Amino acid sequence: MHRTKVKIVEEALDANNTIARANREDFDRHGVRVVNFMSAPGAGKTTLLERVAGDLPGVRVGVLEGDVQGSMDADRLASLHVPVTQLNTDPGFGGECHLDANMVRSAMHELPLDEIDLLVIENVGNLVCPAEFRVGEDVRVMVASVTEGEDKPLKYPLMFRTCDLVLINKLDLLPHLDVEVDRLLHNLDAVHPDVERLLVSARTGEGVDEWRTWLTELVASRSGAAV
Amino acid sequence: MHELSLSGAIVNTVVKHAGDRRVTVVSLRVGRLRQVVPDTLEFYFGFVAQGTVCEGARLEQELIDARLRCDRCAHEWAIEMPAFWCPACGTSDVSVAGGDEFEVESIEVEEAACTAPR
Numbered sequence: 001m002h003r004t005k006v007k008i009v010e011e012a013l014d015a016n017n018t019i020a021r022a023n024r025e026d027f028d029r030h031g032v033r034v035v036n037f038m039s040a041p042g043a044g045k046t047t048l049l050e051r052v053a054g055d056l057p058g059v060r061v062g063v064l065e066g067d068v069q070g071s072m073d074a075d076r077l078a079s080l081h082v083p084v085t086q087l088n089t090d091p092g093f094g095g096e097c098h099l100d101a102n103m104v105r106s107a108m109h110e111l112p113l114d115e116i117d118l119l120v121i122e123n124v125g126n127l128v129c130p131a132e133f134r135v136g137e138d139v140r141v142m143v144a145s146v147t148e149g150e151d152k153p154l155k156y157p158l159m160f161r162t163c164d165l166v167l168i169n170k171l172d173l174l175p176h177l178d179v180e181v182d183r184l185l186h187n188l189d190a191v192h193p194d195v196e197r198l199l200v201s202a203r204t205g206e207g208v209d210e211w212r213t214w215l216t217e218l219v220a221s222r223s224g225a226a227v
Numbered sequence: 228m229h230e231l232s233l234s235g236a237i238v239n240t241v242v243k244h245a246g247d248r249r250v251t252v253v254s255l256r257v258g259r260l261r262q263v264v265p266d267t268l269e270f271y272f273g274f275v276a277q278g279t280v281c282e283g284a285r286l287e288q289e290l291i292d293a294r295l296r297c298d299r300c301a302h303e304w305a306i307e308m309p310a311f312w313c314p315a316c317g318t319s320d321v322s323v324a325g326g327d328e329f330e331v332e333s334i335e336v337e338e339a340a341c342t343a344p345r
Contacts, residue, residue, distance in 0.1 A: 003251060004338050008244050008331045012236045012255070098229060128262055129229035157309035158262055191309045193319030 023136025
């Protein structure tokens with residue numbers, strides 16, 4: 001018996017990325033735009049979706065709801081009469097902290113891809129793990145609420161760095177907080193200069209029209225999609 | 228705790244290359260931008276490796292510093308804090324030149340000295 005060194009040099013997440021590409025091809029074939037929607041727990045993802053999902057002019061929305069346990073979020077969204085598919089991440093020992101490409105693949109046959117133009121994949125609330133795993137999305141949108149503090153972009157750079165849009169939520173709470181939005185935006189620019197951002201309040205509706213417009217334009221920008 | 232999923236990805240990658248040979252060492256290159264906690268990864272790796280050819284293998288992790296390169300002036304520098312703009316010319320057109328790796332670099336396997344007749 002002797003020992004041999006074998007050179008490999010292979011991205012360990014290649015398998016995930018390959019499945020993510022297959023998912024993306026399936027979505028493209030059906031002309032569906034896909035948003036990977038991420039944030040810390042309680043930042044307001046579901047509420048911001050509730051605000052727009054049933055009310056996007058000319059855009060049929062579907063939601064894939066990732067949760068460690070339960071269907072509370074899916075139940076909330078189903079009342080808006082948009083198709084919601086539930087994906088629980090509990091594989092047997094406590095529930096995964098993120099969605100990966102294979103989990104989304106496993107739900108593919110349940111998604112009404114012929115009946116929607118936009119699929120929002122609501123990821124598990126977490127600022128670390130979801131950033132590592134592509135699931136087949138076109139864009140990544142994250143919610144950062146002002147109650148989380150000004151320093152979060154510096155603490156979770158991978159998440160903030162890989163997003164295409166950052167929704168700064170809960171603006172209505174600013175009078176009650178020692179948080180300055182300018183400092184938050186300054187930290188965001190340090191990590192991801194010039195990334196698109198919208199200042200919103202899911203509660204009062206401030207900025208929600210702009211969020212709706214952003215999603216509508218995302219769908220309109222589909223290239224070569226079947227009409 | 229994504230180290231659990233990452234450990235699974237490492238084991239799958241290694242098993243693909245090792246076949247039925249027992250693995251004694253797995254060498255990884257891990258960029259500092261990847262938010263991987265080395266001790267946690269090692270703990271989960273030992274756990275996930277059980278029952279595979281990786282069981283008992285030592286996990287070696289080479290940590291790669293985060294480096295950026297300016298797309299305008301070609302200046303290249305290492306960063307300690309996340310600040311993605313060029314200190315030389317001030318632009319934010321910068322690319323990651325190193326630090327986002329997460330790859331299996333090599334493995335060490337046990338080979339039988341000669342193949343026993345079947």
